[in-house]
Amino acid sequence: MRSEPFAGDDLSHDAFLGGRLEIAQPRRGYRAGIDPVLLAAAVPARTGETLLDLGCGAGVAALCVGARVPGMRLAGLERQPAYAALAQGNAARNGIPMEVVTGDVAAMPETLRQRQFDHVIANPPYFDRGAGTRAADAGREGALGEALPLADWVAAALRRCRPGGHVCVIHRAERLGELLAAMRGSVEVLPLIPRRGRAARLVLVRGRKGGRAALRLCDGWLLHDGACHPGDRENLTASTASVLRDAAALPFCR
Template identity: 60%
Template structure:
C-alpha cells in the first residue's frame, strides 16, 4: 500500500492481459488476483446492448470489464467495499476504454444513488470461503477477496432488491455452497438454474454458476456439467483447456447455460 494506506504503490502492481489482450488489468502482486472465475461469470451473462449491469464486489473489475468487452454498449456499474480495489477498477476501466461507474461501499450499505436504481443484470463472485472454515490469508486484500464477511444471503438480498422486473442475478460459488445459495434465493428469485463446472471429465464439479430471475416462474433446472480441461489428467506443460473454455478465455466467447460440449 502507499504511505497513506489508501491505495497500491506502482511497484506493488502487475499489469495483466485477459481475453487475448482485449482487456488489461492492474492487479496487486500479492493481494487478491483474478483467475478464470470472474471471466467465466462474465461470459455466462446473457446481456444485450443498452442493458444495465451491476457487479457486487467487483474488485479490480475483471468480470465487469470482461462483460463490457464482450457486449459493447452496456451501462456498467461496480460496487467494491475495499477502496484500494475500487480505485484499481476505476483505473482499469479508463485504461481499457470501457465506461463504468465504480462505487466504494459495502453491499449492505449501498449509496443512496444505487438504491434509487434498478438493473437488468446483477453479477457477483463472492468470497468462496466461510471465515470459520479456513486459515486467514496474510494479505488483507486477499483475505477480503477469499473469506466472507457478509453471508451469501446478504449478497442475494442486496442483488434481488436492485433487480428490475424480469432482471437476472448470476453468481459463481464453490459447489459445496450451492445449498446455502439456493436457500437464500428461495422466495426472492424464480426460474433458478445451476450450471456446474467440472475440472475434467468424470470429476465432480468444484464450481457452479447459479442464475435466478426476478418474478421468474420457470421450473428449476440443473444442467449437465461443463468440463473445463481436456483429458482425465494434466499430462503436459501449458494450458489444456477444453476448446469451449479456451474460446471464452481467449476470444471473449459467451458461455451458455445448458449448451452442449459436443
C-alpha cells in the same frame, strides 16, 4: 481490508480475453483468475442494458461483460478503496465506461439503492472464516474471507435487479444449497467440471427475477481435456478456450 493505494511497483498488468483487456492487479493480494471471466460469460447481456457487479474487485468481471457486449452501462460496488481505484483505472485504461462506487454490500450506498439493473453479478467470498485460516494479505482476505452471509449477498443482488432481469453468481459447489435457498424466480445451475469424471468444484447460478419456470440443472461445463494436467501445457477444452480467449458467451442449458 486494503485502503491505501497500490504503488506502481506493486501491480502487474495482465491480459484477459486474449488481450482484449489489460488489467492492473496487485502482485500480492487478491488476483483475478478465470472465475470472474466465467461469471461474465454467463450473463445474457445485450447492448444498451445495465449491469451492477457487487464486490467488483479490480473490475474484471464487469469489464469482461463490457468487452463482449459493447454499449453496456456498467457499475461496480467495492468496499476496499484500493481495489475500487484499480477498477476505475482499469475501466479507463480499456476505454470501457464504468461507474465504480466505494461501499459495502451490507450497507448499500444511496446512489445504488435508488436504482435497479438489468443484470446483477457477484463473485462473493468463498471461505467461511469460522472454519478456516485468514489470508496474510489484508486485500486478499477481504476478497476471499466471508464477512457477510452468502444469503445476504443474494438478497442484495435481487433488490438491485429489475423484474425480468438476471442475477448471476459463481461460488463453490458445496454452497449450492444456500444459493438455491436464497434465489428467487427462475433458476438455472451450471456445474463447472475440472475434468471428465471429476466432481464440480464451482457452480454458476443464474436466476431470472420474477420468472416462474422450474429449476433447471444443466449439463456440466467441462473446463479441461484429459484425465490430468500435461505438464506446463494448457489443456482447456476448445469451448472453454473460446470463452476465456475469444470472449465467447457461456451457454447454460442447451
